[in-house]
Amino acid sequence: MIRNSGGLAVVLDEGVLNISLILSDMKHLSIHDCYEAMVQFIEYMLRDLTNDIKAYEIVGSYCPGDYDLSIDGKKFAGISQRRIKDSAAIQIYLDVNGDSHARAQLVRGFYDVGIKGEETKFTYPTVDPQVMDSLSNLLGHKLTVADMKNRAKQALAHFATELVTPPFSDREYETFEKRYTQLLKRNERIAQLRVE
Template identity: 60%
Template structure:
């Protein structure tokens, strides 16, 4: 496996913290906004109008669905169930399947140029290395492989002792790459997994489908706090993110959303609204 510096050769990073913002780029700070702003930043990075970006985001009580989830035979019943449980359901524009977000889940977007020469696997490896470095003082047991029975399973599930606490997806826009990870830091992981398990049961109803959806087993999911036996908070992990970025770079800059980024965001936001309007 490659280390961070073999993949990411940039020395200057733009740091964006949207975890406490009520509005982003003039829109309510929801998951719809987050995926649109990541696209806008990926375009900016690809055009060399911005240095690479590391962005933090949190959204309360949201189930982020993958595009295959939107094709479930009884998707409207599944969405009604989420609404009944006071969760917002949205379909993202990046890869993967359903994941649960709330105040105990921290999301990180690593937005870099180089889609023409960085493989999908290189980008996943970079995020794995970053997260391992974030918690190196606590554990060396973080591994990357598929956790069967988890929600949104994939080859780069992050786990400790076979229990998943994070999943990674990525999206490419022009030559920009947005590598997105959710980190389950604190709270009730089994409750989150049980909610997604019930969603699939309602939205699929046991029908045969061309796509294989996961049979979610809440017992293979856990928070980092539970896995490490340490009372981690999202605020503490945010500090770890910034400290690790300082170690991995020469300079961190804070740049507000630029006019062209706002323009691209507005277009991408409307695309996200359109993607979701039939669900």
């Protein structure tokens, strides 16, 4: 699947959760403000388990950026952002459980095969699996994607009491349904290509 934000490869499997915060009328907020909103959202989600989350680039991780989330120097999440007009979609992948090192090795192999030792216009990261890990391992607490979804819903409920959000219009719901159907169809085509 091709993400509509970020610029490098990440691995998505059953142990990885993607969350998007979609905010409208954000012209008064900077790109960094929006990244910070996601950082604070994740910190709130995990507030009972840790207060050691740091946001800075983890060199050697796949898809490195200024807003990599880590604990003890090991990356467990990466944030990207897409802005259109006055709206922003802040997107994060969370490595919840599973074999983080195998995921990193997969991306490292992907770059090795793609680059073939040739010179490139863009500098791709040299992926080091040792700088990445899952939340479950880092916290010493078994977490599942379902757990993290529940934590996200609780965090949204908490923050929703602080925000006044107008209801979606019928037109907005129609547009959402149309785009969601397109997404499902695109993913079906991608899955068929992979099987072939």
